[in-house]
Amino acid sequence: MMDWTDRHCRYFMRLLSPSARLYTEMVTAAAIVHGDAERFLRFNEEEHPVALQLGGSEPDWMAQATARASEFGYDEININVGCPSDRVQSGRFGACLMAHPDVVADCFRAMRRETDVPVTVKTRIGIDDKDNYDFLQGFVDALAAAGCQKFIVHARIAILEGLSPKENRSVPPLNYERVYQLKQDFPDLTIDINGGLTSLEQVDTVLQHVDGAMIGRQAYHQPYFLAELERHFNPDQAVPSRQDVVDRMLPYVDRMIAEGVSLNSMTRHMLGLFAGRPGARAWRRYISEHAHREEAGSEVLVNALNAMPLAA
Numbered sequence: 565m566m567d568w569t570d571r572h573c574r575y576f577m578r579l580l581s582p583s584a585r586l587y588t589e590m591v592t593a594a595a596i597v598h599g600d601a602e603r604f605l606r607f608n609e610e611e612h613p614v615a616l617q618l619g620g621s622e623p624d625w626m627a628q629a630t631a632r633a634s635e636f637g638y639d640e641i642n643i644n645v646g647c648p649s650d651r652v653q654s655g656r657f658g659a660c661l662m663a664h665p666d667v668v669a670d671c672f673r674a675m676r677r678e679t680d681v682p683v684t685v686k687t688r689i690g691i692d693d694k695d696n697y698d699f700l701q702g703f704v705d706a707l708a709a710a711g712c713q714k715f716i717v718h719a720r721i722a723i724l725e726g727l728s729p730k731e732n733r734s735v736p737p738l739n740y741e742r743v744y745q746l747k748q749d750f751p752d753l754t755i756d757i758n759g760g761l762t763s764l765e766q767v768d769t770v771l772q773h774v775d776g777a778m779i780g781r782q783a784y785h786q787p788y789f790l791a792e793l794e795r796h797f798n799p800d801q802a803v804p805s806r807q808d809v810v811d812r813m814l815p816y817v818d819r820m821i822a823e824g825v826s827l828n829s830m831t832r833h834m835l836g837l838f839a840g841r842p843g844a845r846a847w848r849r850y851i852s853e854h855a856h857r858e859e860a861g862s863e864v865l866v867n868a869l870n871a872m873p874l875a876a
């Protein structure tokens with residue numbers, strides 16, 4: 565999730581869920597081809613399995629970016645066909661590409677030539693007035709014909725003009741049925757569903773119809789939800805307590821600080837760790853007040869635990 569997630573966030577989330585597949589925020593192909601590729605592509609080994617999400621519509625650039633990403637060892641390369649922001653549309657990529665399946669298919673083919681790992685697509689169920697199943701089916705059909713076998717579908721349309729990206733994540737209604745229909749009509753494709761999933765019960769329900777569930781905001785705001793999902797789906801997997809997760813972050817935080825990373829850029833992802841638990845507010849407040857200080861180190865996390873009135 566752009567502006568929210570990064571490699572530090574994924575390191576933290578991996579501690580909570582050993583088996584979830586983690587996705588990067590969208591990185592544009594242009595940034596990799598013409599910018600500091602190392603900065604955009606490096607990640608921690610612990611993040612595996614991890615997918616890189618690319619934004620772009622120029623097959624040559626998408627292919628070059630894929631080739632670079634492959635050198636870094638990503639487990640999947642995902643094409644963004646879901647982002648509605650103006651900035652993204654002016655570059656002609658993101659959700660507006662749903663109207664141009666041929667362009668996405670060209671990108672897909674060019675990318676697949678550069679990598680052995682799966683190239684996948686994240687898309688919406690429609691855009692603007694193209695709010696019907698046939699449109700979605702046509703898009704998926706074109707990509708499947710090009711060889712794409714996995715789709716992650718955000719179960720609401722994107723309105724390309726008039727709504728902010730944030731509104732585009734809540735105003736258009738969710739339509740899970742349309743995604744279920746896709747799985748019925750393309751049983752051999754892997755179809756993952758995304759959008760509005762906040763509880764174990766919901767995830768259980770959607771998984772009766774599709775192959776996977778992608779969790780965005782709930783995983784960020786209430787990261788321990790990932791641990792609960794892990795416990796639910798892999799009962800044999802040892803899931804750490806919240807305090808254990810903090811303890812296991814400490815050596816990472818120390819190492820990163822030694823490399824010049826600011827404490828705040830890591831702890832900002834941890835603010836919601838105790839959400840809904842006693843002491844959550846004290847945890848959040850202590851970190852917010854102390855993590856940005858120049859000399860701040862991992863002791864801030866230890867002190868934040870001690871600042872909580874009750875053991876959580």
Ligand SMILES: Cc1cc2nc3c(=O)[nH]c(=O)nc-3n(C[C@H](O)[C@H](O)[C@H](O)COP(=O)(O)O)c2cc1C
Nearest residue numbers: 565566568589590718733758759760761779780781
């Ligand atoms: C701050 C923010 C940034 C996002 N950035 C991306 C992105 O880079 N790529 C992407 O495919 N989706 C992005 N999304 C959309 C989410 O991946 C997801 O599709 C959407 O939030 C709906 O799922 P949720 O209800 O589980 O959050 C972003 C969402 C948020 C809140």
